[in-house]
Amino acid sequence: MPQPPSAASRDEPVIRDRGDACPGALRLHAADDGFLARVRLPGGLLTVRQASALARAADRFGDGHLELTSRGNVQLRGLADGCGAGLAELLDGAGLLPAPSHERVRNIVATPMSGLDGPGRPDALARALEFDRLLCASPWAAALSGRFLFAFDDGRGDVAALGPDVTVLGRPDGRALVRLGRAADAVELAAPDAPRAALLAARYFLDAAAEAGTQAWRVAELPAEHILDAREFARRLDAAGIACVTVGAVAWPSAAPPRPGRSGGSDGHATLCVLPPLGRLDTAQWRLLAQAADEGNGGLRITPWRSVVLPSVPLDAPARIEDAGLVVTPDGPWQSVTACTGRPGCAKSLADVRADARAVADRARGPLPVHWSGCERRCGHPRGTAWVDLVATGSGYRLAAPGRPVRDDVRPSELAAALADARTDPDVVKK
Numbered sequence: 234m235p236q237p238p239s240a241a242s243r244d245e246p247v248i249r250d251r252g253d254a255c256p257g258a259l260r261l262h263a264a265d266d267g268f269l270a271r272v273r274l275p276g277g278l279l280t281v282r283q284a285s286a287l288a289r290a291a292d293r294f295g296d297g298h299l300e301l302t303s304r305g306n307v308q309l310r311g312l313a314d315g316c317g318a319g320l321a322e323l324l325d326g327a328g329l330l331p332a333p334s335h336e337r338v339r340n341i342v343a344t345p346m347s348g349l350d351g352p353g354r355p356d357a358l359a360r361a362l363e364f365d366r367l368l369c370a371s372p373w374a375a376a377l378s379g380r381f382l383f384a385f386d387d388g389r390g391d392v393a394a395l396g397p398d399v400t401v402l403g404r405p406d407g408r409a410l411v412r413l414g415r416a417a418d419a420v421e422l423a424a425p426d427a428p429r430a431a432l433l434a435a436r437y438f439l440d441a442a443a444e445a446g447t448q449a450w451r452v453a454e455l456p457a458e459h460i461l462d463a464r465e466f467a468r469r470l471d472a473a474g475i476a477c478v479t480v481g482a483v484a485w486p487s488a489a490p491p492r493p494g495r496s497g498g499s500d501g502h503a504t505l506c507v508l509p510p511l512g513r514l515d516t517a518q519w520r521l522l523a524q525a526a527d528e529g530n531g532g533l534r535i536t537p538w539r540s541v542v543l544p545s546v547p548l549d550a551p552a553r554i555e556d557a558g559l560v561v562t563p564d565g566p567w568q569s570v571t572a573c574t575g576r577p578g579c580a581k582s583l584a585d586v587r588a589d590a591r592a593v594a595d596r597a598r599g600p601l602p603v604h605w606s607g608c609e610r611r612c613g614h615p616r617g618t619a620w621v622d623l624v625a626t627g628s629g630y631r632l633a634a635p636g637r638p639v640r641d642d643v644r645p646s647e648l649a650a651a652l653a654d655a656r657t658d659p660d661v662v663k664k
Contacts, residue, residue: 253378253379253380253450255271255337255378255379255380256269256270256271256337256379257270257271257272257273257336257337257379258270258271258272258273258320258321258324258329258330258336259317259321259330259333259336259337260337261312261317264310264574264578264579264580265576265577265578265579265580266296266310266311266577266578267295267296267310267311267312267313267314268311268312268313268314268316269308269309269310269312270290270295270308270309270312270320271302271306271307271308272287272306272307272308272309272324272329273306273336273337273339273340273341274305274306274307274329274535275339275341275343275361275362275364275365276305276341276342276343276357276358276361276362276365276385276534277305277306277342277343277345277534277535277536277537278358278362278532278533278534278535279532279533279534279535280328280532280533281523281526281527281532281533282327282328283327283328283329284519284522284523284526284533285327285520285523286323286324286326286327286329287299287307287309287327287329287519288516288519288520288523289323290309290320290323290324291309291516291519292516293319293323294309294312294313294316294319294320295309295310295311295312295313296310296311297311297515297516298310298311298513298514298515298516299513299514299516299519300512300513301509301512301513301514301535301536301539301540301541302512302537302539302613303537303538303539303571303613303614303615303616304340304342304382304537305342305345305535305536305537306340306535307535310574310578321333331369332369332370334372334375335368335369335374335375337379338368338374338375338377338378338379338381339365339368339369340379340380340381340382340383341361341364341365341368341382341383341384341385342361342382342383342384342385342392342395342397342537343357343358343360343361343384343385343386343387343392344357344358344385344386344387344389344391344392345391345491345534345535345536345542346391346491346504346542347387348387349496349497349504349542349544350496350497350504353405354387354388354389354403354405355387355388355403355404355405355407355409355424356387357385357386357387357392357401357403358385358534360385360401360403360409360424360427360428361383361385363428364383364385364401364427364428364431364432367428367429367432368383368432368435371432373436373439374432374435374436376439377435377438377439378450378451380450380451381398381435381438381450381451382395382396382397382398382399382451383397383398383399383400383401383431383435384397384399384400384401385401385403385427385431386400386401386402386403387403388402388403388404388405388486389486389488390402390485390486390487390488391487391488391489391490391491392537393412393485393486393487394485394487394488394616394617394618395537395616395617396415396453396616396617398413398414398435398438398451398452398453399411399412399413399431399434399435399438399452400412401427401428401430401431402419402485402486403424403427404424407423407424408421408422408423408424409421409422409423409424409426409427410480410483411427411430411431411434411466411477412483412485413434413437413438413452413461413463413466414451414452414453414461415452415453416461416463417481417482417483418463418479418480418481418482418483419463419479419480419483420463420466420467420470420477420478420479420480421477421478421479421480422470422475422476422477422478423476426475426476426477429473429475430470430475430477433466433469433470433473433475434461434466436469437461437465437466437469438452438455438461441455441459441460441461442455442459444459445458445459463479464479467479490536490537490538490540491506491536491538491540491542492506492563492568493506493507493508493540493560493561493562493563493565493568494506494561494562494563495548495551495561498548501547501548502529502531502545502546502547502548503545503546503548504542504543504544504545504546505525505542505543505546505550505551505554505561506536506540506541506542506543506561507522507540507541507542507543507554507559507560507561508539508540508559508560508561508565508567508568509539509540509541509559509560510558510559510560510567510570510591510594511539511567511570511571511572511587511590511591512539512540512571513587514559517557518557518558518559521553521554521557521559522541522543522554522559525543525546525547525550525553525554526543526544526545526546528546528547528550529543529544529545529546529547529550530545531543531544531545531546532544539571566594566595566597566598567594568598569601569602569603570590570594570602570603570605571602571603571604571605571613571614571615572586572587572590572604572605572606572613573586573604573605573606573607573608573610573611573612573613574587574607574612575587575588575605575607575625576607579607579608581607581608581610582607582608582625583607583608583625583626583627584607584625584627584630586605586606586607586623586625587605589605589630589645589648590605592648593648593649593652596649596650596653597648597649597652597653597656598653598656599621599652599653599655599656599657599658600656600657600658601619601620601621601634601635601655601656601657601658602615602618602619602620602621603620603621603622603623603652603655603656604620604621604622604623605623605625605630606622606623606624606625607625608624608625609624611624619635619658620635621633621634621635621652621655621656622634623643623652626641626642628642628644629642629643629644629645629647629648630642630643630648631643632651632652632655634655634656635658636658637655
């Protein structure tokens, strides 16, 4: 019986006899509702032109919707058989496939509010883009798994909490920390050297994985005798001409994701965080976001929490976006509610989890995140935080929450009350 979820990862050392089958923009995944494409967006960054191209792709080849993922990427679903060449041509024309051989390994998240909420923090997005250039220029990096994750954090600790395989944490003094997996220690170096150091960290992982021979996809999956070591990493950096020091027992910062709503503003424009319910938009909603971004000339930033940050929009944009069915204010029923695809799109799912989530959203609010899963795989579940786990059983849901006993089969009629209770953090109640 699975235990209630926690901030700890479910990853563990494993031995595999196959390669990673993670979908991409060129390697499509066959689902019950058609083929699926996952378009990687390093740092979550999109220009208005690129966003428009994704909308055209969804309308021309897919089901007319776009899905945001837990790594700040975009998925297209319901793709027709045989559309691969046309889709690739459209994406390539928009600059979304700069390195076809590397498109599945460009899993790079960055602090989405970097540079938008006050001075004093380093530019995490600039470091992420520099790293993406280095990654795509390194032929050996194509051997990474499509699940291996890099994070560039501006020092607040938001994306660092997502359990990345390589984390770069910026500091205001022009220095940066680089951590391997969830190690307690790290190496410290000059911030301009961080992108190259992150690339060397990936090479260190591939060397360790090859030596282990277990086909590990992520750092946490390496056997204990092949665990990555900060001192060995520092030695490799020194050999590459990167000056660094090892730092033990780092106190890593932590920050909550950006909340829906408007912030800042000057010259008639403001930053806006938009939350699409369950991370899914139709192309009309998507185009509305692109239009608002174009009016502010600020582009779009897709976050790992399935929201969209628009760095510069006119002050009347929030009302228009809310009228289209998207969330632009905090503390609504969709705050921290996520779900896998569920039925009818996934053959393994035992329930239409999105319909069930919508049915109880208004009556099941609470401070803890909740993730709805159609099967035991729990695709897209939260990382780096305590969360309420709902897994379809065929006749109801198994519900697990921090500090509470597992409920094995919650009937549909009981879901709203049971979930509202589970989302109340016991530690909050005690206070």
